[in-house]
Amino acid sequence: MLTTRRRVVASAVILAGSLLLTSCGSSDSGSSDGKTLKLWHYEGPTSAMGVAWNEAVKEFEATHPGVKVKYEEKSFEQIQKTAQMVLNSSDAPDLMEYNKGNATAGLLSKQGLLTDLSAEATKRGWDKKLSAGVRTTSQYDAKGVMGSGNWYGVPNYAEYTMVFYNKELFDKYGIAEPKTVDERIQWLKSHDERHPILVAETDGKVIGWASLTIWSDRPAYDDTAESSFYVHSTHRGRGFGRKLKEAIIEEARKLKYHTLIARITDGSRESMHLNESTGYVYVGTLKEVGRKFGKLLDVHILQKMLD
Numbered sequence: 001m002l003t004t005r006r007r008v009v010a011s012a013v014i015l016a017g018s019l020l021l022t023s024c025g026s027s028d029s030g031s032s033d034g035k036t037l038k039l040w041h042y043e044g045p046t047s048a049m050g051v052a053w054n055e056a057v058k059e060f061e062a063t064h065p066g067v068k069v070k071y072e073e074k075s076f077e078q079i080q081k082t083a084q085m086v087l088n089s090s091d092a093p094d095l096m097e098y099n100k101g102n103a104t105a106g107l108l109s110k111q112g113l114l115t116d117l118s119a120e121a122t123k124r125g126w127d128k129k130l131s132a133g134v135r136t137t138s139q140y141d142a143k144g145v146m147g148s149g150n151w152y153g154v155p156n157y158a159e160y161t162m163v164f165y166n167k168e169l170f171d172k173y174g175i176a177e178p179k180t181v182d183e184r185i186q187w188l189k190s191h192d193e194r195h196p197i198l199v200a201e202t203d204g205k206v207i208g209w210a211s212l213t214i215w216s217d218r219p220a221y222d223d224t225a226e227s228s229f230y231v232h233s234t235h236r237g238r239g240f241g242r243k244l245k246e247a248i249i250e251e252a253r254k255l256k257y258h259t260l261i262a263r264i265t266d267g268s269r270e271s272m273h274l275n276e277s278t279g280y281v282y283v284g285t286l287k288e289v290g291r292k293f294g295k296l297l298d299v300h301i302l303q304k305m306l307d
Contacts, residue, residue, distance in 0.1 A: 040071075042078075080104075084107075087108065097156060101137075116151070117153065138153055139151055149180075194212060208229065208244055209236070213247060225261070227248050227261070229244045260304045261301065263302075264300045265297050272300065279304045
C-alpha cells in the first residue's frame with residue numbers, strides 16, 4: 001500500500017518506542033536500603049539492546065561505588081499486563097522499561113504511579129541534551145497526554161533512519177551535495193509550508209518524494225514554483241512517480257500557485273513523458289546549463305498552468 005506524507009522538515013532520529021520510567025509505588029516499594037537499584041526491562045540478554053543494558057549497568061556501578069543494580073528479567077507481556085498493579089505495590093522496581101504513549105506511560109503518570117523527574121531533568125541537563133522530537137515522549141500532562149508537562153522518564157534509545165535525496169538533482173542544478181547532517185538539515189529547512197516535500201511510502205519504507213521549490217527569490221515570482229520528484233530505482237515503472245506528481249500538483253493548487261515549472265535534463269525520457277502526461281507543456285530548452293556525470297547537458301523547461 002502506498003501512502004504519501006507531508007514533510008516540511010525531516011528528522012535524523014526517531015524514538016524507538018520505549019522509555020525508562022521511575023516508579024512511585026508505596027513507601028516500601030523498590031529498594032529501601034539505598035544501596036540497591038531494582039531494574040526491570042524486557043530486552044533479551046544477547047540482543048543489541050540487552051548488551052547495551054549490561055554495559056550501562058557496568059558503567060553506572062563503576063561511577064557509583066557501593067551501589068548495585070539488581071536486574072529482574074521480565075517479558076514485554078509481563079510488564080505491559082501487570083505494570084499498574086505492580087507499581088501500586090511493595091514489589092515495584094525503582095526503574096522500569098515501558099512503552100511511550102498516552103495509553104501506556106501516559107496512563108501510568110495520570111494514575112500517579114510514576115515519580116516526577118522534572119527537577120532532575122533540569123539539574124542533569126536532559127532537557128538540553130535530548131532533541132525536541134525525542135524529548136516530547138518523556139513528558140506527560142495531568143491528563144496523561146504526551147508532549148508537555150512533567151518528566152517521568154527518558155527514551156532509552158533512538159535510531160538513525162536515513163537521508164533520502166536524489167544526487168542527480170544536485171548535479172543538475174550545480175548545487176554542492178550536502179555531506180554533513182547539519183548541511184542536510186539546512187537543505188530540508190529551505191522547504192517551508194509553502195514549499196513542501198511529500199514522501200511516498202510502501203510497506204513502511206520510503207521509496208520516493210516530490211517537492212515544490214522556490215522558482216525565484218524575487219517577490220514578483222511568488223505565484224510560481226518549481227516541481228521535482230524522484231522514485232527509487234527499485235520501484236520505478238510501477239506508477240509511484242505518477243502518484244507523487246499528481247499529489248504535488250494538488251498540493252500546489254491548495255497553496256494557490258498560478259503555475260508550476262519543471263526542468264528536465266536532456267535524455268530523461270521517462271521524466272519528460274510523465275510530466276507531459278500530467279499536463280506539463282514544453283516551452284523551451286536551455287543549452288548546456290546542466291552538468292551530470294561530468295558532462296554538460298541541455299535542460300528542457302516544461303510548464304503547467306494551474307488556473
